[in-house]
Amino acid sequence: MSRAKSNDALLQEALSRFNEEGAIKVLTTLDENGAPHSVCKGSLRWSGELIESWEILESSETNRNLTRAIWFDKPIAILLITPDKKTYQFSVKASRNIVSGKEFTRAYEAAQERYGGRAIAGVWRYEIVSVKDETPSTRIAEEQAARPYFVHLDQLAKKDNL
Amino acid sequence: MSVQRSELTFDEVAAKYPDFPRLPLLKIDIQRRGVLYSDAALELFDPAVHQGGGTHIFGNRDGKITGRPEGMWLRDGTSLVVTTAPIEQNPYIIDAIDGKLYVADQGKPIEEVFYWEKPDYYDKKTSGGIAMQNVISARPQRLSLSPYRYCWFWSDEGGGGCKFCDIVSNLKQAKNEVAMPTKLDLTDIRETLNEALKERGRYTAICVTGGSDIRGETPFDSEADYYIEALRAVGESFSAPKIPIQLICTAMKKDQLQRIYDNTPVSSVTMDIETLDEEQFNRVCPGKAKWIGYKEMKRRLFDAVEVFGENRVNTGTVGGVELAEPTRFRSEDEALERYLSEADDLAAHGVSAIHCVWNPNQGSAFAGRRNGSLEYYVRLAQGLQEIRRRHNLLIDFDDYRRCGNHPDTDLARVF
Numbered sequence: 001m002s003r004a005k006s007n008d009a010l011l012q013e014a015l016s017r018f019n020e021e022g023a024i025k026v027l028t029t030l031d032e033n034g035a036p037h038s039v040c041k042g043s044l045r046w047s048g049e050l051i052e053s054w055e056i057l058e059s060s061e062t063n064r065n066l067t068r069a070i071w072f073d074k075p076i077a078i079l080l081i082t083p084d085k086k087t088y089q090f091s092v093k094a095s096r097n098i099v100s101g102k103e104f105t106r107a108y109e110a111a112q113e114r115y116g117g118r119a120i121a122g123v124w125r126y127e128i129v130s131v132k133d134e135t136p137s138t139r140i141a142e143e144q145a146a147r148p149y150f151v152h153l154d155q156l157a158k159k160d161n162l
Numbered sequence: 163m164s165v166q167r168s169e170l171t172f173d174e175v176a177a178k179y180p181d182f183p184r185l186p187l188l189k190i191d192i193q194r195r196g197v198l199y200s201d202a203a204l205e206l207f208d209p210a211v212h213q214g215g216g217t218h219i220f221g222n223r224d225g226k227i228t229g230r231p232e233g234m235w236l237r238d239g240t241s242l243v244v245t246t247a248p249i250e251q252n253p254y255i256i257d258a259i260d261g262k263l264y265v266a267d268q269g270k271p272i273e274e275v276f277y278w279e280k281p282d283y284y285d286k287k288t289s290g291g292i293a294m295q296n297v298i299s300a301r302p303q304r305l306s307l308s309p310y311r312y313c314w315f316w317s318d319e320g321g322g323g324c325k326f327c328d329i330v331s332n333l334k335q336a337k338n339e340v341a342m343p344t345k346l347d348l349t350d351i352r353e354t355l356n357e358a359l360k361e362r363g364r365y366t367a368i369c370v371t372g373g374s375d376i377r378g379e380t381p382f383d384s385e386a387d388y389y390i391e392a393l394r395a396v397g398e399s400f401s402a403p404k405i406p407i408q409l410i411c412t413a414m415k416k417d418q419l420q421r422i423y424d425n426t427p428v429s430s431v432t433m434d435i436e437t438l439d440e441e442q443f444n445r446v447c448p449g450k451a452k453w454i455g456y457k458e459m460k461r462r463l464f465d466a467v468e469v470f471g472e473n474r475v476n477t478g479t480v481g482g483v484e485l486a487e488p489t490r491f492r493s494e495d496e497a498l499e500r501y502l503s504e505a506d507d508l509a510a511h512g513v514s515a516i517h518c519v520w521n522p523n524q525g526s527a528f529a530g531r532r533n534g535s536l537e538y539y540v541r542l543a544q545g546l547q548e549i550r551r552r553h554n555l556l557i558d559f560d561d562y563r564r565c566g567n568h569p570d571t572d573l574a575r576v577f
Contacts, residue, residue, distance in 0.1 A: 032576070058563070064576045070238045071183030071576075097239035099563060100302035100364060101279040108363030119363065122239060 011131050014080060014088040018046035022083040027053065029065030030074050037061050043111070044078060051078065051092060051126040054111050058121040066124050070094040076126065079134070087134040092126035099123075165485050166493035168537035172267075175536050182540050185238050186572045188273060190539045192254050192265060193519035193569075194482075196223050196247025199230060202258035207231050212277040213284070216340045217299035219308050219371070221332035223247040225524035228339055231256075233301065234263070234275040241302055241566030242275065245521040278302050281364065283357040288350040296342050297354040303366045303563050305358055309346045309392035310385075313373030315449025320376065322448035324436060326483050328525030329373055335525070345388075348395040355399050367564035368396060370428070371410035374449070381453055385411060386418040393426035404429045408559050410478070413454050416465040423469050430559040431470050434478035435459050438504035438515065439497075442484045460508065467512040473556040477508065478568075481517030481542050482534035494538045502545040509553040516560055516568045517542055539569065546570035551577060 017023065027041040039062050043054040055063045069076050070093075078090040098104045099122045111120040133139075143150055168175075172191055176184060199207075207214075216228040222245045234242040234256070247253040256275065257266045264271035279302075284295040299306045316323040316330045323330070336342035358365065370393060375385035389411060396407065405427045413433040414422075422428060436447050440456040450459065459477075466475045484497045491497035505515035520533045534542070547570050550557060558564070562572045 067238065067575045068183075071185055096237045099239040100235075101276075105361070105363050112362075 007130070010088075010133060011128070014090070014131050014133075015046050017082050017086065017088075018044075018051070018080060020082055024079075024081040026079040026081075027062060028077040028079070029062055029069060030076075031061065031065055032068065037065055041078075050095075051090070051128065053124050053126075054107055054120045055122050055124060056111075056115075056118065056120050063121060066094050066097070070097060075129075078126070085135065087136070089132045089134045090126075091129040091131070093129060094124060095127040096125040097122050098125070164487060165489060165491060165497075166495075167485075167532075168494060168535040170535070170537050172536060175540055178537070179540050179544070182544060183573075185236050185240055185273070186543070186569055187536075187540065188265070189236065189240055189242055189572065190519060190543065190569045191536050192242055192244060193521070194533055194536060194539060196245045196251060196253040196521065197256050197265070198247060198249055198253040200255055200257040203256040203263060204230075206258050206261070206263055207277060209280075211280060213280040213300065216336065217295050217342070218306070219311055219329055219332065219373075221328045221335065221523050221525050223251065223521055223523055225335075227332065227335055231277050233278045234265075235278065235302065237274060237276075240562060240572060241278075243301070243567040245523065247521075281358060282361045283354060286357055288347075288353045290347060290350055292343065292347070292350050293341070294350075294354040294357060296340060297346055297350045298358060300358070300365070301566055303364065304565060305355070305365050305368045307346075307351065307355075307368060307370045307392065307396070308372040309351070309370065310372040310375065310388050311342070311344050312375075313449075314376045315374050315453070317376075320449045321452030323527075324447045324449060325486070325527040326436075326446065326480050326520060326522070328523045331525030332523075333373075346392070348391060351392060351395045352398060355396060359399060367406040367408060367559065369408045369410060369565070370396070371432075374412040374453075376453055380415070380418075382412050382414050382418060386414060386422055390422055390425050393422070393428050397427035400427060403427060406430075406559065406564065408432055408564070410434065413450075413459045413462040415462065416469060419462075419466055419469045429470070430474040430476075431466050432476050432478055432560065433459070433463055433466060435463070435515075436478070436480050437484050438479055438501045438508075439484060439490075441490055445489075446480075446483055446486070463508065463513045464511045472512050474559065475512065476514035476516050476557065476560055479515055479517045480520045481539060482520040483528070485534050485538070486520075486522075486528050486531045494535060498538065498541055498545070501542065502549065505546055506549050506553075509549045509555055512553075512555070514550055514555050514557050514560075515546055516557065516571055517546060518567050519569065543570040543573060547573040547577075550574065 025044040028036050028038040076092045080088045107123045213232040215230045215232045224246045255266045263275050265275050281300045286294045311333045313329045314320050377384040407428045408430045409428045410432040443456045444451045508515050522528050522531045557571045557574050
């Protein structure tokens with residue numbers, strides 16, 4: 001995959017793989033001092049219209065950081081790694097925290113089923129700002145093409161000389 | 163002499179306090195100015211889906227208690243417990259654009275808002291024929307139960323009530339308009355609570371409160387008795403011995419509080435001092451001044467910490483009522499300094515002071531007076547939360563989710 005691919009096409013590709021079984025999703029938020037805090041967030045999903053996640057703990061650092069994010073417009077990152085190691089990084093913004101009402105109830109019941117009766121504190125929704133292809137093989141190819149000076153000479157030397 | 167006040171606009175306050183989050187800032191201003199629903203906004207209000215007003219113990223600035231939405235959310239989950247105000251008081255306008263609800267000012271939409279959704283039990287009746295929404299009312303995540311709504315501070319021997327309070331006039335209106343009972347039947351409480359708990363995930367706490375009752379062998383024994391009855395009835399629905407119940411009661415003596423704590427599932431207590439200055443307290447709350455007194459209220463709050471434990475006791479204040487003229491404070495600065503100094507003393511003894519934004523409701527003695535400036539409330543909310551942080555006090559039992567009416571405890575979400 002190349003960065004030359006249009007943003008729309010890349011976004012559609014990334015979203016089409018968002019809910020794959022076995023995909024790893026990492027949510028990174030910023031704390032009070034601006035330090036990043038990352039957690040694996042299995043509940044992150046693409047609904048077909050937006051990205052959302054469940055927050056189990058009211059007092060979690062992620063929940064507090066997400067509240068700061070929606071209050072102060074702080075950036076949030078979501079890293080998606082598919083089972084075949086395709087890697088996408090979404091830059092997102094917190095757009096809504098749902099803590100009551102029928103939408104919350106539906107998520108609450110789904111979470112209870114998935115987590116053996118455990119409750120959730122809220123549902124966070126995210127607005128997508130951008131997406132990048134961070135798959136290592138893609139990034140290597142991009143750098144080789146665009147930044148030819150970023151290389152160690154032994155990589156370019158005749159094999160016979162090594 | 164009038165009180166010297168900040169005259170900064172919303173944008174100027176936002177710029178001056180960049181560390182104060184904008185959504186809670188907007189909430190404060192909405193509570194401070196009140197709201198008026200446009201016809202378009204009311205068209206989006208669906209009584210089958212959304213929660214209507216009419217069940218709370220206090221009224222509104224325009225004197226109307228029914229035929230309007232009960233409250234709204236902001237997009238961060240912040241609850242807007244609002245008062246409706248007439249247009250001449252410059253309220254925010256709740257309006258609708260392209261099928262979405264917005265809070266608007268000067269004709270411009272500012273933020274999307276969402277009506278609270280109606281609890282499943284609201285349309286049901288108890289076996290005794292009482293509308294369940296008149297037995298237990300709801301906020302988005304809290305059940306509110308008022309076993310007894312009359313306040314004896316307003317009786318002939320009561321001393322004169324509290325000047326900001328419209329509990330008795332609101333009760334009279336609610337009796338006429340929605341057949342609100344003054345005292346609840348325990349069977350109605352049990353049936354309504356069991357019905358409410360069927361809605362999974364909706365509620366995180368129960369608030370039990372009502373009017374003060376000076377009757378009994380010693381003052382407030384009668385109040386303690388009916389709270390024990392009601393709280394024990396509530397406890398029958400739960401398996402745990404203590405559950406997240408906040409009792410907001412009159413400042414009772416230690417033995418009365420101990421009796422309530424030992425015999426019920428209640429886990430936290432709020433005893434409202436209303437204003438943090440003895441002279442103002444005597445002026446604003448003559449009933450409480452007559453029957454308890456300011457210094458004794460503080461002592462009883464400290465005693466409550468010994469009964470309920472740390473992080474389980476707070477006192478509510480009507481933020482801005484200290485500015486109701488005539489007042490001894492010459493400026494907002496002076497009032498704030500006094501207020502936060504007293505809050506710090508309470509916190510040093512394990513008691514959190516919280517505030518709501520004072521609304522000069524129509525049924526109160528202070529109707530028509532001016533509440534504080536937006537900057538005043540920002541400094542008040544920030545000051546109270548900073549005091550709690552400094553004293554390592556948690557306010558979980560009265561936060562944005564379990565109550566939603568205190569801008570200072572909204573700020574606790576990120577700490």
